[in-house]
Amino acid sequence: MTISLLAFDADDTLWHNESYFRFTEDRFCELLAPFAEADHLGERLLATERRNVDLYGYGAKGFMLSLIETALEITEHRVPGATLAEVLRLGKEILAQPVEVLDGVVETIESLGGSHRMIVITKGDLIHQESKAARSGLAEHFELVEVVSEKDEATYRRVFERVGVAPESVCMIGNSVKSDVLPALALGSYAVHVPYEITWAMERAERPDDHPRCAAITNLRELPAALSRWT
Numbered sequence: 001m002t003i004s005l006l007a008f009d010a011d012d013t014l015w016h017n018e019s020y021f022r023f024t025e026d027r028f029c030e031l032l033a034p035f036a037e038a039d040h041l042g043e044r045l046l047a048t049e050r051r052n053v054d055l056y057g058y059g060a061k062g063f064m065l066s067l068i069e070t071a072l073e074i075t076e077h078r079v080p081g082a083t084l085a086e087v088l089r090l091g092k093e094i095l096a097q098p099v100e101v102l103d104g105v106v107e108t109i110e111s112l113g114g115s116h117r118m119i120v121i122t123k124g125d126l127i128h129q130e131s132k133a134a135r136s137g138l139a140e141h142f143e144l145v146e147v148v149s150e151k152d153e154a155t156y157r158r159v160f161e162r163v164g165v166a167p168e169s170v171c172m173i174g175n176s177v178k179s180d181v182l183p184a185l186a187l188g189s190y191a192v193h194v195p196y197e198i199t200w201a202m203e204r205a206e207r208p209d210d211h212p213r214c215a216a217i218t219n220l221r222e223l224p225a226a227l228s229r230w231t
């Protein structure tokens with residue numbers, strides 16, 4: 001058994017992401033507080049996002065549209081224009097956030113680059129993800145940064161084929177059991193789960209801890225040790 005290709009998720013695996021969305025959601029709930037309770041707003045927003053994900057895909061721009069739609073619904077279209085302008089401003093703030101690389105990432109990526117081929121597979125808005133990869137300072141370590149609209153078996157099969165590596169020789173590393181771990185395992189690849197401090201409700205799934213090709217670590221620094229179990 002040889003793992004020759006390491007495929008990394010990006011958001012909340014290489015750099016912070018979800019915390020910006022939750023910060024924005026909290027501001028949104030404050031803005032709309034005169035119209036609805038915060039927990040009720042959170043539920044309504046999640047329902048709107050679930051409804052829209054097939055249309056908008058993942059990322060900050062679809063999130064902004066779902067915020068606006070939720071504001072309109074909650075207020076029965078009476079939300080003030082100034083509030084909608086503030087919602088748009090908050091969304092643009094997500095797009096302009098600096099890229100904060102997570103602890104342990106730089107040293108791990110630098111050390112594993114000598115022994116493995118490495119790529120990034122991420123979903124989200126194309127321009128935002130490309131910009132974050134460029135601004136992270138990490139892009140030079142990866143031979144490919146692939147932005148995809150969904151992370152399922154078919155997507156992973158296509159990307160691994162494109163770089164010419166059999167799924168059995170790939171290890172996918174990411175913070176989402178649903179998007180990074182389960183589809184990679186189903187394809188015959190290895191998977192390492194690195195949970196982030198917050199998991200978006202739509203990414204929650206149970207980790208198959210007894211799976212022989214699945215490992216869990218708490219910091220990317222532990223990745224070389226996790227990989228050595230399989231080689």
Ligand SMILES: [Mg+2]
Binds near residue numbers: 009010012013175176
């Ligand atoms: Mg992620």
